[in-house]
Amino acid sequence: MGLVAGYLACLLGSLLCVFAGAESSLILLTVGMVFVGAGLAATWQARFAAIDLADERYRGRAVSVVMWATAAGAAAGPAVAGPAGAVAEMLGLPRLTGGFLVAALGALAAAIWVALGMRTDPLLLARQFNPTRSPSPRQHRSALAVVRAHPQAAYGILAIASAHAAMLAVMVIAPLQMERDHNGLEMIGAVIGLHIAGMYALSPLVGWCTDRAGPRVVTLTGAVMMLTGVVTIWASPPLLALFATGLFLIGLGWSCVMIGTSTAITTALPLDERPAVQGLSDLVMGGVGGVAGAVAGVVVGRWGFQPLSIAEATTLGITVLAALAIQRRNTHFS
Structure with missing residues (x-):
């Protein structure tokens, strides 16, 4: 419901x-x-x-x-x-x-x-198939309490929040930067479409890799891919082909982090404690992303695009560290 x-x-x-x-x-x-x-x-x-x-x-x-x-x-x-x-x-x-x-x-x-x-x-x-007895409503813990009890979920939330912030910051500013480099609306639309394709089009392949290699590997791969994309964009202006490649890598890396952390968070938690933490994960992700998008405009307006790239790379460093902290194979709950 x-x-x-x-x-x-x-x-x-x-x-x-x-x-x-x-x-x-x-x-x-x-x-x-x-x-x-x-x-x-x-x-x-x-x-x-x-x-x-x-x-x-x-x-x-x-x-x-x-x-x-x-x-x-x-x-x-x-x-x-x-x-x-x-x-x-x-x-x-x-x-x-x-x-x-x-x-x-x-x-x-x-x-x-x-x-x-x-x-x-x-x-x-799923609760009907769960062999463990579900706790009563009074026994349900808050999302923060659950996260404190399951650090693996915290690492997943930290990884997706930092990656989402970096992705939104560059996505908000990229069209303005391309327009500043005298690209037309049609070309801007095509490049942003390529970025969105990276975010979603290869999701089945990313999901398969997550099941095969584990969420830790896929999340870490996505973080490194996003870092590569940020560096490519930083070195590209006004080379449109490199700029588009960087945006695609950021989109595909974000897909890896999103699917990897979603799997890691769910796998790390007992069934009855998942909904609250899953909601908290998206709350943090959306809140941090919104702030990043707003701050990105201020940074570019005052200091230019390259300082924003440095800030994004630093943010993605957090994603890498959080991904490394995720266990290779989390404890499985029904």
């Missing part, structure tokens, strides 16, 4: 944004975007729902399937922007509200699909 609630909140937020566009209200748009963000939160949490009933040998692949499905939405969104704008104008609405109409339909479809297709919650079903 948590996923359904997230998608319904996104539906409400999307409709608020459409109304805000019709009324030219910045306040309504801001409120609506907060609710739209709930849809993204539900999408992130869906990867954990995929793990609940997955065999421990295939948890990485279970996460990767959800990540791969996200690629379809990421590719389809920009493609329908034009037709959606035309539909909005036919309805007497501003053209730019068309995207929110699509988001509303997508959120409604997702909510119905999850509500009908997951009528028995995977977590509740």
Whole structure:
């Protein structure tokens, strides 16, 4: 039901944004975007729902399937922007509200699909197969208490938070840097599309590698890959081919860290203690990423792009250290 609630909140937020566009209200748009963000939160949490009933040998692949499905939405969104704008104008609405109409339909479809297709919650079903007795609600510990008791989960959260911060910082600034280097909108869109492809398109392969080599190896590989991408971008301007290569490496490295840490966090925790920590993981990841995106603009505005690259490399150093702290093979819980 948590996923359904997230998608319904996104539906409400999307409709608020459409109304805000019709009324030219910045306040309504801001409120609506907060609710739209709930849809993204539900999408992130869906990867954990995929793990609940997955065999421990295939948890990485279970996460990767959800990540791969996200690629379809990421590719389809920009493609329908034009037709959606035309539909909005036919309805007497501003053209730019068309995207929110699509988001509303997508959120409604997702909510119905999850509500009908997951009528028995995977977590509740997994508890039925769990041979250990579930604790009573009064015995449930807070997410922070669980993390303190299971350091492996803490390492996973630290790794994905630092990697996500580095990825968002460069993703926010990259289009502006490319425009500064006199690249057209079409080329900027193509390069960002390549970055997004790196984030999602190879997810099944990353999931397979996670199941074969373990989350520690894949997370560490992703961190090193992101570091390589940051160095490539730092050395590239104004060479567009190197810049695009660096962004692709950052996207693919982020995919490795995301799938590796999601598997590591789940594997490190008993079944009944997973949801709270999984939510905490995404809260920290999103919060740190938002701050990084905002700070990136200030850094580039005052000191330029290269100091930002140095800051990203330092942040990814934290990812490397956290990945090294993850056990080669975590203790498996049912």
